Amino acid sequence: MKSIKDINFKGKRVLLRVDFNVPLNENRQITDDTRIMESLPTIKKLVADGAKTILIAHLGRPKGFDEKYSLQPVADYLKPLLGKIHFLSELLDDKVLDMVNNLQEGEIMLLENIRFYSEETKGDEAFAQRLAKLGDCYINDAFGSSHRNHVSTCTLAKFFPDNKYFGFLMEYEVTNLKKLMQNPKKPFTSVIGGSKISSKINILKSLLSISNNILIGGGMVFTFLKAQGKHIGNSLCEDDCLEIANDFLRTAQEKGVKIYLPADIVIADRFANDADRLTVSADAIPDNRMGMDIGERSAVIFWEVLLQSKTILWNGPMGVFEMSNFAAGTKAIAEATAAATDRGAFSTVGGGDSVAAINMFNLGNRVSFVSTGGGAMLEYIENGTLPGIDAVIR
Ligand code: AMP
Numbered sequence: 001m002k003s004i005k006d007i008n009f010k011g012k013r014v015l016l017r018v019d020f021n022v023p024l025n026e027n028r029q030i031t032d033d034t035r036i037m038e039s040l041p042t043i044k045k046l047v048a049d050g051a052k053t054i055l056i057a058h059l060g061r062p063k064g065f066d067e068k069y070s071l072q073p074v075a076d077y078l079k080p081l082l083g084k085i086h087f088l089s090e091l092l093d094d095k096v097l098d099m100v101n102n103l104q105e106g107e108i109m110l111l112e113n114i115r116f117y118s119e120e121t122k123g124d125e126a127f128a129q130r131l132a133k134l135g136d137c138y139i140n141d142a143f144g145s146s147h148r149n150h151v152s153t154c155t156l157a158k159f160f161p162d163n164k165y166f167g168f169l170m171e172y173e174v175t176n177l178k179k180l181m182q183n184p185k186k187p188f189t190s191v192i193g194g195s196k197i198s199s200k201i202n203i204l205k206s207l208l209s210i211s212n213n214i215l216i217g218g219g220m221v222f223t224f225l226k227a228q229g230k231h232i233g234n235s236l237c238e239d240d241c242l243e244i245a246n247d248f249l250r251t252a253q254e255k256g257v258k259i260y261l262p263a264d265i266v267i268a269d270r271f272a273n274d275a276d277r278l279t280v281s282a283d284a285i286p287d288n289r290m291g292m293d294i295g296e297r298s299a300v301i302f303w304e305v306l307l308q309s310k311t312i313l314w315n316g317p318m319g320v321f322e323m324s325n326f327a328a329g330t331k332a333i334a335e336a337t338a339a340a341t342d343r344g345a346f347s348t349v350g351g352g353d354s355v356a357a358i359n360m361f362n363l364g365n366r367v368s369f370v371s372t373g374g375g376a377m378l379e380y381i382e383n384g385t386l387p388g389i390d391a392v393i394r
Contacts, residue, residue, distance in 0.1 A: 002164065002165045002166055002392060002393070003165065003166065003171060004042065004045065004139060004165045004166070004167060004168070005168075007165070008049050009046055009049040009050070009051035009137070010049050010050040010051065010105065011050060011051070011052070011105055012051050012052065012136045012137055013051075013052045013054065013100060013101075013103070013134065013135045013136045013137075014046055014051045014052065014053050014054065014135060014136070014137055014138075014139060015054050015056060015131070015132075015134060015135035015137070015138045015139070015156065016042065016043065016046065016053055016054065016055055016056065016138075016139045016141060016167065017056045017057070017138075017139070017140045017141065017142045017145070017152045017153060017156070017388075018039040018042075018043070018055055018056070018057050018141050018142050018167075019035045019039065019057065019141075019142040019143065019144040019145050019169075019372055020035060020036060020039070020055075020057035020058075020059060020071060020074045021035065021057070021058055021059055021060070021144065021145065022034075022035050022036060022059070022074065023352060023356060024073060028073050029073065030073060030074070030077055031356065032352075032355065032356045032359055033077065034355055034359065034364075034370065034372060035144060035372045036074065036077060036078070036081075038169050038172075038372050039141060039167075039169060040081065040082075041167075041168045041169070042139065042141045042167035042168045042169060043055070043082060043108065044082070045168070046139075047082070047106050047108065048106075050105035050106050051105070051106070052100065052103035052104070052105060052106075052107060052109075053107070053108045053109070054100060054103075054108075054109050054111065054134055054135060055108060055109065055110040055111065056111050056114050056131075056152045057071060057074070057110070057111075057113070057114065057142070058113055058114050058115040058120070058145065058152070059071055059074070059113050059115070060113075060115075061115065062113060062115050062116055063118075064116060064118065065116045066116070069113050069115070069116070070089070070112065070113060071087070071110060071111075071112055071113050072087065072089070074110070075087035075110050078108075078110070082108060084107070084108075085108050085109070085110055086099070086103070086107065086108065086109040086110070087109075087110050087112070088109055088110065088111050088112060089112050090112075092111070092117070092130060092131065096111075096134065097133060097134060100134045100135075114151070114152050119151060120150050120151045120152060121148075121150050121151075122151075123149055123150055123151055123154060123155045124151060124155070125155060127151055127155075128151045128155040128156045128158070128159060129159060131151065131152070131156055132156060132159035132160070135160075136163065137160055137163035137164065137165070138156055138157055138159070138160040138163065138164045138165070138392075139164070139165045139166070139167050140153065140157065140164070140165075140166055140167065140170060140388050140389075140391070140392055141166070141167025141168065141169045141170050142170075142388065143169055143170050143173040143174075143371070143372055143373050143376055143377075143386075143388075144371075144372045144373040144374065144376050144377075145376065145388065146170070146373075146376055146386040146387065146388025146389060147373075147375050147376040147379040147380075147386050147387065147388070148387065148388070149387045153387065153388040153391070154387050154388055154390075154391040155391075157388075157391035157392050157394075158391070164391075164392045165392065166389075166392055169372065170389075173371055173372065173373065173377075173380075174380075174389070176348065176368075176369040176371070177348070177371070177377065177380050177381065179346065179369075180311065180313060180346065180348050180369075180381070181210065181381060181384075184210065184310075184311040184346070185310035185311050185345075185346065186212055186310060186311070187212040187213060187308060187309045187310060187311075188210055188211050188212050188213075188309065188310070188311040188312075188313075189211065189212065189213040189214070189215065189305055189306055189309040189311070189312050189313075190207045190210075190211045190213070190214045190215070190312075190313045190314075190315075191214075191215045191217070191302070191306070191312065191313070191314040191315070191316075191333055191337075192204060192207070192214060192215070192216055192217075192218075192220075192315055192316050193216070193217040193218030193220070193315070193316030193317045193318045193319075193330070193333075193354075194218045194219065194220060194315070194316030194317065194351070194353065195218060195219035195220065195236060196219065196220055196236075196238060197220040197223045197224070197238055197241045197244065197245060198238055198240075198241055198244075200220060200315075200316065200378070201241070201244055201248065202382060203315075203378040203379075203381065203382055204248055205248065205251070206381065206382045207313070207381075208251060208252055208255050208257050209255075211257055211313075212257065212258065212309075213257070213258045213259075213260060213305050213309070214252070214257060214258070214259050214260070215260045215302045215305060215306075215333075216259065216260065216261055216262075217262060217294045217298075217302075217316070217317070217318030217319065217329060217330075217333070218316050218317055218318055218319065219235070219236035219291075220236075220238075221261060221262055221265075221282075221291065221294075222235035222236055222237045222291055223236075223237050223238045223239075223241050223242065223245050224245045224249070224261055225261065225282055225283075225285075226239075226242060226245075227241075227242040227243075227245035227246045227249075228246075228249075230282065230283045230285070231283070231284075231285055231286075231287070232285050232291065233267065233285040233286055233287050233288060233289045233290055233291070234287075234288065234289065234290040235265075235267075235285060235289075235290045235291040236290070236291075260301065260302060260305060261282065262282055262294040262295060262298035262318075262329075263281065263282055263295070263297050263298050263301060264279055264280065264281050264282055264294070264295030264296070264297045264298050265279070265280060265281075265282050265285060265291040265292075265293070265294065265295055265298075266278070266279050266291070266292050266293040266294070266295055266319065266326060266328075266329070267279070267280055267285055267286070267289040267290060267291055267292065268289065268290055268292045268326070269288065269289060270290075271290065271292075271320070272323070273323035273324060273325050273326070274325075275292075275325075277292070277325060277326075279295040279296065280295075282295075282298075292319050292320050292323070292325075292326040293318060293319025293320065293321075293326040293327070293328060293329040293330075294318045294319060294329035294332075295329070296328070298329065299318075299328065299329050299332035299333075300332075302318075302332065302333060302336065303332055303335075303336040303339075306333070306336040306337060306339075306340045306345075307336060307339060307340050307343065309340055309345050310344070310345050310346070311345060311346050311347075312337055312340055312341075312345055312346070312347040312348065313347075313348050313350075313381070314333060314337055314347070314348070314349045314350075314354055315349075315350050315351040315354055315374065315377065315378060316351055316353060316354060317329075317330040317353050317354060317357055318330045318332075318333055321353070321357050321360075327357075327360075330357050331357075331361050334357055334358050334361045334363045335361070335363065337349065337358075337363075337367055338363045338366035338367060341366055341367050341368055342366065345368075346368045346369075347367040347368045347369070348367070348368065348369045348370075348371060348377075349364075349367050349369070349370050349371065350370070350371030350372075350373055350374060350377035350378070351371075351373075351374035351375075351377065351378075352374050353374075354374075355370055355371075355372075358370065
């Protein structure tokens with residue numbers, strides 16, 4: 001990889017794409033700062049070199065300017081960590097160029113949410129050219145956004161044919177994911193959860209070629225159960241994916257990959273933490289109830305598989321973990337992954353929800369590697385590269 005390690009950026013205007021797409025609560029407070037903290041080594045190196053650092057990032061999926069998606073909370077969070085930060089809330093115009101040119105060595109400027117410009121997600125060349133004028137070189141350190149073919153993650157790199165690099169986080173992510181994929185120790189167990197089968201089916205399919213076991217939890221379980229002819233009550237279900245689910249189970253059997261679906265389910269009478277709840281067998285969900293978490297019996301089975309594993313990949317919660325009464329299944333996976341790691345397994349946890357969960361249970365430092373990417377991590381595992389990586393290598 002084109003590392004920044006041996007390069008001195010003194011006096012250079014560096015366009016640094018970072019991933020500050022952090023979860024915020026209703027008071028606009030950052031609830032998980034993993035992505036910010038993981039971006040610091042590259043930023044601090046540039047500051048130490050005496051570069052003029054221009055941070056480019058996005059937050060959420062705004063449609064045009066929208067205060068709700070402002071990076072102001074991130075700017076405020078960065079101040080005590082990095083000292084003075086110039087936060088540029090106005091649009092990109094000539095004034096910005098003046099301000100960038102007036103930056104002192106070692107100073108940092110954060111541009112407002114780049115997705116406030118519709119050109120960003122369209123990969124617009126003219127917009128990329130305008131942005132490129134702000135910098136002498138380009139660094140992509142936004143692993144978690146690099147599966148997007150957008151201006152700041154891809155198009156911009158074209159304008160720096162001899163001056164484009166990867167940041168430390170990008171290198172760290174790629175090194176660890178290579179370790180996960182190249183000659184992993186067996187048994188290899190993948191744990192996949194989350195709400196929808198449709199968004200995870202491609203990765204599920206590619207995991208069939210590296211995994212010995214795949215444990216499935218979360219809302220997508222119910223599409224599998226329905227495909228097997230079971231009653232799922234009011235549980236989440238993608239009716240147009242029933243055939244896909246069955247195909248997947250058939251292929252897994254042909255390939256000798258063991259698929260574990262939950263044996264029991266915690267059900268509720270409504271989607272609320274204080275709902276009436278009960279644990280039932282996975283084939284006995286009543287009509288007017290919905291599945292909210294994997295049951296205790298399932299958690300024990302999943303736990304045992306994980307403890308026997310030498311390599312673990314976890315993406316997606318086992319239930320509605322944001323509600324404390326339905327977090328036990330996800331907590332069990334987090335604890336089992338930590339316990340297996342203690343016994344020498346190499347464990348990778350990725351995806352906003354799984355990372356938030358593992359941190360919520362204070363187990364982030366007991367797994368081998370926490371990826372800042374969700375979709376990006378899965379796509380990297382599937383394809384062995386990402387558009388944002390190719391753009392810098394090319
Ligand atoms: P994803 O973004 O696809 O990884 O899905 C994560 C979301 O799935 C989380 O917000 C969970 O609350 C949600 N989830 C997990 N299990 C269930 C379930 N049984 N029913 C509904 N939503 C679920």
